[in-house]
Amino acid sequence: MPILENVNSYQNNVLTENLDIEIENGIISSIKPSVSSKQDSKNLIVPGFIDLQIYGAGGKLFSAEPSLASLAIIEDDLLQKGTTGFLICLATNTEQVFNECIKTVKAHLPSAKNCLGLHLEGPFLNPKRLGAHVPEFVRKATLDEIKALLDFGDGAIKMMTIAPEIQDDDVIQYLLDHNVVVSLGHSNATFDEATAAYNKGIQTTTHLFNAMSPIHHREPGIPTAVFNHDKAMASIIVDNQHVSFEVVRFSQKLLKERLFLITDAVTECATGPYQHRKVGDKYVMPDGTLSGSSLTMLKSVKNCIEHCDIDALDAIKMATEYPAKLIGADKSLGQIAVGMEANLLVLDEKLNLTDVMFKGNTISN
Structure with a gap:
């Protein structure tokens, strides 16, 4: 023992x-x-870290190399860095890439180490708030498409980012009824639209402040809807590139246990629609658009403590207990x-x- x-x-x-x-x-x-x-x-x-949004590690971008071998490399690299649970994320892409990634994760999960499943960030997003996503693949979902997607996923799809203002209510309800964590993101929703989405059961928000309607004193936007809600959670990227440390500071004071850390990390990639190039401490697309981060979960925790005036226990919970609770794994993880x-x-x-x-x-x- x-x-x-x-x-x-x-x-x-x-x-x-x-x-x-x-x-x-x-x-x-x-x-x-x-x-x-x-x-x-x-x-x-401390508990092992849980990252609910990461695209790759160990030099492997999963969407560019959706194989069992690359997923195993990602798992091992993240384990060595302290991430003992993660959702591998897939950005808006072709149907072929989506199917290949889903098929690979399905095959891998019975023998997985720290991979907990898939987070689909798209393609059901608002074209006005794409960030680094590829516009030609973005579309509104149909209920039949969602049903087919979840059937094909066979339990591997654990989380999905959508723009609720362009989706029908029956699509959102079907996802919720089938135990998919639904996250509001890449959205141009108004304060009222976002509040209504959270009231309908959408649990969380993808990378707070990034690729969403902003706070304005006459148009309060999505962040204000999150702050004012009593249940809605949000993930945040604490690298001082995607979000200023000062904004992280006040967001945590408002949200407390409803704010959790993600890395949104990518790796260098020169093929496919997501060609990430590292510039300093950030990754950009060929046109200079900010894409994923170069964070680890440990660096995120340290940034919270050292730069955002967040208590060490709170910072650790943002990387462990809070994300575990969101995905319903808090009885065993975090x-x-x-x-x-x-x-x-x-x-x-x-x-x-x-x-x-x-x-x-x-x-x-």
Whole structure:
């Protein structure tokens, strides 16, 4: 039985020192005061990170190389960086690419490590708020198309970003009825339209402030609708490129447990419709349009703490507990508690990653 001896972790929202965490069959079986005579640890044990929107890692952009081999490389790279659960994201693309990506994830999930399924960001978006998405593939959904898509996905599609102002209510309701997390994004919805969408059951918002109607003092837009709602969540990219650190700061103060981190990370790619080129700390398309980030989840957490005046516990929850809750995995993922999967990260005093444990096994670099 593996035991993490004499470690520190957050328990009941309080930093608790000198604990022994026992693990049995990949599950945390007990957490109790340490009886070890070892020197007190200065390391912090936190849950493994959960990223609900990432396009690739390890040099592999999934949509450009939708193979089992590339997905395995993405999984291993993310595990070594502390992401123990993720949704691989697919941007607006051709039907052929969508089908190939869905087919690959379906085949992979029975033996998957940290891949939890697919997040489809498009193609049912508003052409007025495309960001880096390819306009010729964007369209309004039909109910028959959604039914066929979910049938083909066979449970692999866990999340979908749509622009609700251009979709029929029966499309949105069908997604919700079939346990797909629906996210409002790439949308030009008014405040009233966005509020109505959240009231109908849309749970969250894709990369807050990016590719959406903005806040204006006479046209409050989507961000204000999120802030004013009592349930709607939102993801945010904390790289100071997509969103200013100061805007992240006030957004977290307003949203609290309703705001969570994503990387929206991509990799260099010179083929297909999404040719990402790294410029400094960001990625751009050939025409200079800002595309995905170069973040890791750990860097996102550090940015929250160091640049956005967000408490360390809150920043960690934004990368663990809150996204797990959104996708309904909070009974097994995202926390350090008895009965949870032993997906654990060891961070040093400066919050640098020193070790990763996945389902009770230490991951070697």
